[in-house]
Amino acid sequence: MDVTAQLRKVFHVEQQLRQLKSRLTGAERFLADQDKDLKVLLTQKDTLESQIKTLVAQSSNQMGEVKRLDTKLASVRGVMDNAQNNKEYKASLTEMNTFKADRDRNEQAAKELSNKIDELRKQVAAIDVKVEERQKVRNVAATDRDSRHSEVADRLTALNAERDSLAAGISAEVLRDFQRVVEQRGENAMGPIEIVDLKRMEFNCGVCMMSIPVDQAISVVKAARVTKCASCQCYLYIDEDDAKRMATGGKPEKAPRVTKVKGEKAVKVPKKDRENAEDIAKSEAKAKAKAKGEKKAEATAEA
Numbered sequence: 510m511d512v513t514a515q516l517r518k519v520f521h522v523e524q525q526l527r528q529l530k531s532r533l534t535g536a537e538r539f540l541a542d543q544d545k546d547l548k549v550l551l552t553q554k555d556t557l558e559s560q561i562k563t564l565v566a567q568s569s570n571q572m573g574e575v576k577r578l579d580t581k582l583a584s585v586r587g588v589m590d591n592a593q594n595n596k597e598y599k600a601s602l603t604e605m606n607t608f609k610a611d612r613d614r615n616e617q618a619a620k621e622l623s624n625k626i627d628e629l630r631k632q633v634a635a636i637d638v639k640v641e642e643r644q645k646v647r648n649v650a651a652t653d654r655d656s657r658h659s660e661v662a663d664r665l666t667a668l669n670a671e672r673d674s675l676a677a678g679i680s681a682e683v684l685r686d687f688q689r690v691v692e693q694r695g696e697n698a699m700g701p702i703e704i705v706d707l708k709r710m711e712f713n714c715g716v717c718m719m720s721i722p723v724d725q726a727i728s729v730v731k732a733a734r735v736t737k738c739a740s741c742q743c744y745l746y747i748d749e750d751d752a753k754r755m756a757t758g759g760k761p762e763k764a765p766r767v768t769k770v771k772g773e774k775a776v777k778v779p780k781k782d783r784e785n786a787e788d789i790a791k792s793e794a795k796a797k798a799k800a801k802g803e804k805k806a807e808a809t810a811e812a
């Protein structure tokens with residue numbers, strides 16, 4: 510088997526491998542997305558919890574201050590109760606008012622902190638709900654990924670083995686480049702040569718639709734060497750039928766000279782087939798001569 514035919518078989522297996530892997534990749538990606546969302550939620554929760562911790566500490570300081578001022582107020586009240594004169598009484602009253610204002614301010618601040626803490630705790634609770642939901646989705650995603658893995662594991666192993674055995678004999682260099690092209694271009698890594706006009710020897714790359722030189726097209730037909738499209742770098746091959754058409758110059762193998770379709774005029778098979786065959790023969794000769802010239806040049810260069 511020539512290398513291009515071998516590459517086509519490898520490519521066929523490669524496509525199946527890619528399909529299988531893309532199913533896995535989809536499941537992996539979905540799972541990764543869930544993990545990412547979970548991580549974001551848990552980070553938000555962490556931030557809120559550390560804020561709560563700080564506020565709780567502040568609030569507890571403030572409540573401690575309220576308690577301290579309550580004790581002071583009680584003692585000033587005692588002094589007031591036992592005041593000996595108006596001056597003493599007034600002094601204690603001023604002191605008491607100052608303490609009281611201080612106490613109320615601290616209590617108010619503690620209350621505000623407590624409200625803030627309640628609000629943050631509500632946010633944490635809302636995140637907990639989201640985390641729980643996300644966790645469920647994540648578990649389903651993980652199960653799905655695992656089951657897909659086990660579903661395709663055997664098939665992957667088999668296909669990998671098949672690919673390796675089909676690729677045996679292809680030079681490492683060609684194989685490496687081929688794999689690179691498959692990775693880059695996927696489905697478009699290989700393309701058929703399309704015959705645009707056989708008589709004029711016009712050919713296209715079936716992937717990028719750019720024209721292909723005659724000698725290259727012939728080289729592919731003859732399976733002389735691995736040929737890549739100069740425009741899109743895909744590996745070129747030729748369909749069996751097209752190869753036959755080119756080999757016979759477009760003459761159908763066992764086609765009758767005259768075909769008659771019911772209700773229509775008899776149609777003669779055009780004579781130009783013979784001309785095509787001659788054209789191909791000429792081009793082949795030309796390509797051969799060119800290749801020979803190249804070889805000679807190479808040999809000279811090597812020497």
Ligand SMILES: [Zn+2]
Pocket residue numbers: 700714715716717718719738739740741742743
């Ligand atoms: Zn191309």
